Amino acid sequence: MSTAPAQAAHSRSVEQPDFEVVVIGAGFGGIGMGVELRKAGIHNFLIIDKNSDIGGTWQANTYPGVAVDIPSVYYSFSYEPPKVWSRMFAPGAEVKQYADQVVDKYGLRPRILLNTKVVGGEWDETNHLWRGKLDTGQEVSSRFVVGAVGGLEVPKMPEIEGIDSFGGKIVHTAQWDHDYDYTGKRIAVIGTGATALQLIPEMADIAAQLTVFQRRPIWVAPKPDFPIPAIAKDLMVNVGPLRRALRAAVTLGIDFGISGVGVFHSRIPGLVKLAQRGGGAMYRAQLPDDPELAQRLTPEYAPGCKRPSVSNRYLRTFTKDHVELVTDPIKKITKTGIVTADGVLRKADVLVCATGFRVMDKGYTPPYPLIGRDGLDLGEFWDRHHYQAYQGVTIPKFPNLFMITGPYGFAAGSYLAMIECTSRHAARAIKEARRRGATAVEIKQEPHDAYYAQCMRRGSKTMWLSDACEGSNTYYVNYQGDPAAIRPSTHLEMWWGNKHFPFNHYSFTQLPGRTGVVHTGELDEVRPASFTNDDLAEFFRTRRLSVRT
Structure with missing residues (x-):
């Protein structure tokens, strides 16, 4: 042969x-x-x-x-x-x-x-x-x-009837147009997620009228932000042990406060309920003169269901006279503005889509x-x-x-x-x-399947698939109902x-x-x-x- x-x-x-x-x-x-x-x-x-x-x-x-x-x-x-x-x-x-x-x-x-x-x-x-x-x-x-x-x-644009007919400026937050002058305009913002809470206070500073359309409110914690002194920055850059110690402390805090609570929710459900009650009290404390506004801004789902966010300005922005919070669902968009389910048309020059990503x-x-x-x-x-x-x-x-x-x-x-x-x-x-x-x-198939099975087993017990996050519409959970964006x-x-x-x-x-x-x-x-x-x-x-x- x-x-x-x-x-x-x-x-x-x-x-x-x-x-x-x-x-x-x-x-x-x-x-x-x-x-x-x-x-x-x-x-x-x-x-x-x-x-x-x-x-x-x-x-x-x-x-x-x-x-x-x-x-x-x-x-x-x-x-x-x-x-x-x-x-x-x-x-x-x-x-x-x-x-x-x-x-x-x-x-x-x-x-x-x-x-x-x-x-x-x-x-x-x-x-x-x-x-x-x-x-x-x-x-x-x-x-x-x-x-x-x-x-x-x-970027994920909103799927709303008539959006293509809007006659003003449309911009997604991930495609910001810096050549356009937003000052003195009637600005409508769709979305109240982690991006929107950073943007909305800035828009309120320059808009003639700011209208925020909220489908679901968001949990916002105080932001412990401050300038880093030059000497502290030098120490973090040049002193490795100090920087590693600070990173370890922050890592442990986030591991316990976000990963730990989210992943091991079934073992500590009481802690999640306590955090939700505490968050509601914090909102009322920040808006003492308008309890109705505080209630509209307070989520019904637990903190941590969606991407955690921090701001010292977001909640108080809605107390300004030229800022309106709209919680009625959007029905359609016209050439001149946005119509909500109650039939009210709110006119706008600029439509900002803070609607996240796919x-x-x-x-x-x-x-x-x-x-x-x-x-x-x-x-x-x-x-x-x-x-x-x-x-x-x-x-x-x-x-x-x-x-x-x-x-x-x-x-x-x-x-x-x-x-x-x-x-x-x-x-x-x-x-x-x-x-x-x-x-x-x-x-190999076996170790891959073992890891996936572990993720599915743990994922089913996480907070993101529990009743605590019902209605949150978190991107942590995809269209298949799996918390695939998060490692449990x-x-x-x-x-x-x-x-x-x-x-x-x-x-x-x-x-x-x-x-x-x-x-x-x-x-x-x-x-x-x-x-x-x-x-x-x-x-x-x-x-x-x-x-x-």
């Missing part, structure tokens, strides 16, 4: 990828992933982002009043203290500066391609690589792909088709079988694919703390694949699970005939701060790499 076919298969030519790793998204998720790749000794990577600058959420969200809603010391990477933050709760512009600080410190700019959108990706089983499709019509291939598209990525929503997470083994589409799989991922990072049948903000990956608290955990998970797996000479690494664990468990997962939870395989991973060119030459699609095409051509149009 001839052995020629077997020999030919053994010696067949295998396509080399353009990059070892492609990271989708240049927000903090992509930035954190780039840092972890650097630390792991992996330098042949490309970070792609559809926007004109880095920063993700903090590049897109520039509405008046935007700021972090947890203490700044916790909203940063543990390995890189922020040098620019001036307040206990850093304003958005300073968070964007911090993103620039990290990118420059770790030399990531030469690896970032802006103004380029990934519109799809497909696993190539023959060559063990991913083929990414760009909105330019080009294709970029890589051994590994990391999805670092954040949860607050796709989180774990069908067709939007991921916001592009990803095709794994056997033609399996990730979005369709999640839609049919519910959102799931091992440690929030990997899914069976999607080898060499990692996520930074995957389902059941975020223990409520700091997104940057979660990014550290999940990006280290991805870098650890990629580095181990390198060490073994593997061309594919894939989470403490921060410590999230950190430990991502840092110490057993390698035997993964399968490491190698293409037939390969004796090790061949790493493509290292891109070590100095490149401009960003490069265009034409530059990328030329870069590919000079390296004899594939550009498909």
Whole structure:
């Protein structure tokens, strides 16, 4: 019997990828992933982002009043203290500066391609690589792909009759128009979530009339915000033990106050009821002259059901003569304003949609088709079988694919703390694949299913699926009725699970005939701060790499 076919298969030519790793998204998720790749000794990577600058959420969200809603010391990477933050709760512009600080410190700019959108990706089983499709019509291939598209990525416009007929200015908070003059206008705001409570006091300062349409009220805690003295900032930047102690204290406080209460609600239901009564008393104390207004602003669901928020101005804004709180449902939008169910038309010049984002929503997470083994589409799989991922990072049948903000990956608290955990998970797996000479690494079905079962078991007992959160419409719970946006664990468990997962939870395989991973060119030459699609095409051509149009 001839052995020629077997020999030919053994010696067949295998396509080399353009990059070892492609990271989708240049927000903090992509930035954190780039840092972890650097630390792991992996330098042949490309970070792609559809926007004109880095920063993700903090590049897109520039509405008046935007700021972090947890203490700044916790909203940063543990390995890189922020040098620019001036307040206990850093304003958005300073968070964007911090993103620039990290990118420059770790030399990531030469690896970032802006103004380029990934519109799809497909696993190539023959060559063990991913083929990414760009909105330019080009294709970029890589051994590994990391999805670092954040949860607050796709703005959600309200689905209200007649919105397209409005004759004035319409703006979503994530697409703020700074060229428009809002001063002296009749401004209508739809939404009273975590974004709206930052924006509404700012709009009240400049509007001739401000009308706020509230579907559900929000819990707002006092904001212990103050300028950080220069000496304190220097100490936090230069004295590592002090900074770590402060971060640990904040982490423990959030773990107990948010994660602990939310996850272990069934064991301490009395604490949640006590917090709700205390919150109602606080609202009445802040609005002593108008108990009816206090009642309309007080949620009927428990604190913690929705994203926790802080403000010292929000509640009192509604006591101003030119500010109106409307709780009647919106019936339709006309050319001149908004009509509520009682038939009243409230005229407006500006319509501000503070209506959030599509989180774990069908067709939007991921916001592009990803095709794994056997033609399996990730979005369709999640839609049919519910959102799931091992440690929030990997899914069976999607080898060499990692996520930074995957389902059941975020223990409520700091997104940057979660990014550290999940990006280290991805870098650890990629580095181990390198060490073994593997061309594919894939989470095994059994450990994946065990993690998902644990999340479902715990999730069913969390506060977010209890009667305490009925009517809250929290984005923590998706359209399938699952709390997929939240990992039902403490921060410590999230950190430990991502840092110490057993390698035997993964399968490491190698293409037939390969004796090790061949790493493509290292891109070590100095490149401009960003490069265009034409530059990328030329870069590919000079390296004899594939550009498909």
